[in-house]
Amino acid sequence: MIKSGYKYEEMSDVLGKSVKAIRGRVFDYYLTERLDKVRAYIDNGQFGDNLPDRKIKYKRFMSDEDKEKIKVLLSMLAGEIKCVAKENSNVESEYADFWQKEYCTHWDSVKGCTANEKDCDSCTSFNRIEPQFCKRCGITFYERKSNDICKDCRAARIKQAQRKYAILNQRRM
Incomplete structure (x- = not known):
């Protein structure tokens, strides 16, 4: 018509x-x-x-495969941007002598000190990263982002999911 x-x-x-x-x-x-x-x-x-061709702003009209491709490409782009920012940032060399930065919630590997302090020795804004407890294995771990499980358990769960996926797909063939 x-x-x-x-x-x-x-x-x-x-x-x-x-x-x-x-x-x-x-x-x-x-x-x-x-x-x-x-x-x-x-x-x-x-x-x-x-x-x-659909632009990202029309993501809701895309097929599931196209949405997944967009998601992967955007995450790759974000990773590249962060890598370039780290390369162009001189923060690591400026704060190389200060080991405390790794335990402070105000530290960012690209921006440096987000509390605008000159160095870690004279810092009055130091805020230690809170300990977290893994729900899977029970260990205490330290990360800036809040997580329910530790890094090792996250990796083990991914490996477990990959094995399960491989077994389920092998049976279908």
Whole structure:
């Protein structure tokens, strides 16, 4: 009907759907409600062919595979940005003599001291990282972010999940 030049109101009468529903479906596919643009996208194909590339702001219209690709690419980009920031930051060399920084909640490996202190020896804002207890193995561990389980147990759980995934997928084949 779009290729034949129908308007939304005419399609609504024929299909028995509201104009708003038809507009929404067209927008979900082609990211525009303008029928002339949609006709240009469809060209000689059928409705749903020749879809435009979706930007990240249209993530809700993407397939699950595309969403996963976007998630992976964004996390890779964030990691690269952090690596570049660490390389360009001279914080590690400035504070190299101060071992206390590793135990302070105000330390950031890119920005340095977030409490704006000159050095760790004369710091009056020192705040020790609180001990945390692992729910899985019961050890005490120290991390800036709050976690329920320690680093070793997180790695073990990932390995366990990978083994389970491999076993389940092996049975299906």
